[in-house]
Amino acid sequence: MKILVTGGAGFMGSHLCEKYVKEGHTVVCLDNFMNGDLGNVRALLNYSNFKLVNGDVRNFDMVEKLARDSDVIFHLAAQIHVDRSIIEPRMTYDINVFGTLNVLEAARIYDVKKTVLASSSEVYGPALTAPMKESHPLRAPHIYGASKIAQDRMAFAYINTYGMNVTITRPFNVFGPRQKDTGYGGAIGIFVRRALSGMPPIIYGDGKQTRDYTYIKDTVNMYDLLLKHDKPIREPINFGTGKEISILGLAKLIIRAAGKEGTLKPVFVDKRPGEVSRLIADASNGKKLLGWQPKYTLEQGLEEYVDWYKNYKSEEWAKPG
Ligand SMILES: NC(=O)c1ccc[n+]([C@@H]2O[C@H](COP(=O)([O-])OP(=O)(O)OC[C@H]3O[C@@H](n4cnc5c(N)ncnc54)[C@H](O)[C@@H]3O)[C@@H](O)[C@H]2O)c1
Numbered sequence: 001m002k003i004l005v006t007g008g009a010g011f012m013g014s015h016l017c018e019k020y021v022k023e024g025h026t027v028v029c030l031d032n033f034m035n036g037d038l039g040n041v042r043a044l045l046n047y048s049n050f051k052l053v054n055g056d057v058r059n060f061d062m063v064e065k066l067a068r069d070s071d072v073i074f075h076l077a078a079q080i081h082v083d084r085s086i087i088e089p090r091m092t093y094d095i096n097v098f099g100t101l102n103v104l105e106a107a108r109i110y111d112v113k114k115t116v117l118a119s120s121s122e123v124y125g126p127a128l129t130a131p132m133k134e135s136h137p138l139r140a141p142h143i144y145g146a147s148k149i150a151q152d153r154m155a156f157a158y159i160n161t162y163g164m165n166v167t168i169t170r171p172f173n174v175f176g177p178r179q180k181d182t183g184y185g186g187a188i189g190i191f192v193r194r195a196l197s198g199m200p201p202i203i204y205g206d207g208k209q210t211r212d213y214t215y216i217k218d219t220v221n222m223y224d225l226l227l228k229h230d231k232p233i234r235e236p237i238n239f240g241t242g243k244e245i246s247i248l249g250l251a252k253l254i255i256r257a258a259g260k261e262g263t264l265k266p267v268f269v270d271k272r273p274g275e276v277s278r279l280i281a282d283a284s285n286g287k288k289l290l291g292w293q294p295k296y297t298l299e300q301g302l303e304e305y306v307d308w309y310k311n312y313k314s315e316e317w318a319k320p321g
Contacts, residue, residue: 002026004070006057006103007077009036011179012118012171015220016074017041021050028066032056034095035080040178057099060106067106072227073115075103078148082122085144096147097154104158104166114165116226119152119236120145121172121212121279130244131212131282134170134236141274152236165232169223172240172281176216176301177308188213188302191251192309195258205271207248212240212280215301218294225290233289240281241294250298257302 003020007013008029013036021027021044028051029041044050055062057077067073078096079085085092100117107115124132125139138149152168159166173186181189191201214222222239245253251266258264286292296304 013076014040063102076118082144089143097150100151120148130278131280133282168236172212191254201251210244215296238281242283244280
C-alpha cells in the first residue's frame with residue numbers, strides 16, 4: 001500500500017509511519033515541523049520505502065500531489081495545543097479545518113481508497129454523561145475543541161455527501177514515547193519529566209478529575225485494525241479504553257514508575273478554569289466493530305515511557321534545515 005501520513009513526524013504519526021515502513025509499505029510523511037521532530041522519524045530515512053516531505057497541509061497543491069499517489073491517508077496534522085489556540089485562533093482554525101478540507105478534497109478528487117481522520121475526544125467538552133458515547137453532544141468550549149468539531153463534522157459531511165470511505169476517530173488521551181514533555185503536552189509527559197528531575201507533579205484542583213489513557217502501541221494497533229477492516233466505518237468511533245484514572249492516581253503511578261516513591265509528593269494548586277472533570281470513553285464500538293482490546297495496562301505503558309524518556313534525555317531533538 002501507499003500510505004500518506006500527515007503530521008507523520010509528530011508523536012502519534014511517527015509511530016504509524018514506523019509500523020508501516022517496517023512492514024514494507026510505501027510511506028510518505030508530510031509534516032511542517034511545527035510540533036513534530038526529525039528525531040521521531042530519523043531512523044526511517046534509511047528505508048527506501050519512506051519519504052519525508054517538509055510541507056504544510058494548508059498548501060492544497062502539495063496535498064493534492066501527494067494524495068494522487070496514495071491508497072490510504074492518515075490525517076493527523078493539527079495544531080494540538082489548547083493554550084496556543086487561545087493566542088492564535090486563526091492559525092489553529094486554518095490548520096485544523098482548512099488543512100482537513102484540503103485532505104478531504106484531495107482524497108475525493110483522487111478517489112483515495114481509505115482516509116482516516118484523527119479528530120479528538122476534546123470535541124465533547126464537559127461530560128453530560130460518562131462514559132461518553134459517540135452520540136454525546138459536541139460542546140467543546142475552547143478554540144482548539146471548536147476547530148476539531150469543525151474538522152470532524154466536515155469529514156462527516158464528505159462521507160455523507162460523496163459516499164467516501166472516511167473514518168473519524170476520536171482518540172481520548174494517548175501517551176507514550178515521543179510525546180512532548182513541554183507545558184503544552186499532556187500530564188504524563190510533564191509529570192515524568194518533573195519526577196525524573198526530582199520535582200513533584202503539580203496538580204490543578206483536588207486531582208479527582210479523571211482521564212482515559214491509551215498507550216500508543218494500543219492506539220497504533222487500533223488504527224491498524226481500522227485500516228484492515230473490510231467495511232467502511234462511516235460513524236465516528238471513540239479510541240479509548242473505557243477505564244478512567246484520577247490525575248492524583250496518575251501522579252502517584254508516575255512517582256512509582258520513576259522510582260521516586262517516598263521522596264516526591266504531588267503539589268496542589270488552583271483548579272484551572274473550564275477543565276473537564278471526567279473524560280472517559282464508551283469504548284464499546286472499538287471493541288465491537290474492530291475487536292480491539294488494549295494489551296498494555298497503564299502501569300506497563302508508563303514503565304516503557306519512563307524507560308524511553310531516560311534515554312531520550314541524552315538525545316538532541318534535531319530540526320530540519
Ligand atoms: N495525543 C493525544 O492524546 C491525542 C488525543 C486526541 C486527538 N489527537 C489528535 O491526533 C493527532 C496527532 O496528535 P499528536 O499528539 O501526535 O500531536 P503532534 O503535535 O505530536 O503531531 C501533530 C503533527 O502535525 C504537524 N503539523 C502541524 N501543523 C501542520 C501543518 N500545517 N502541516 C503539516 N503538518 C503539521 C506537527 O508538526 C506535528 O508533527 C492530532 O490531530 C490531534 O488533534 C491526539
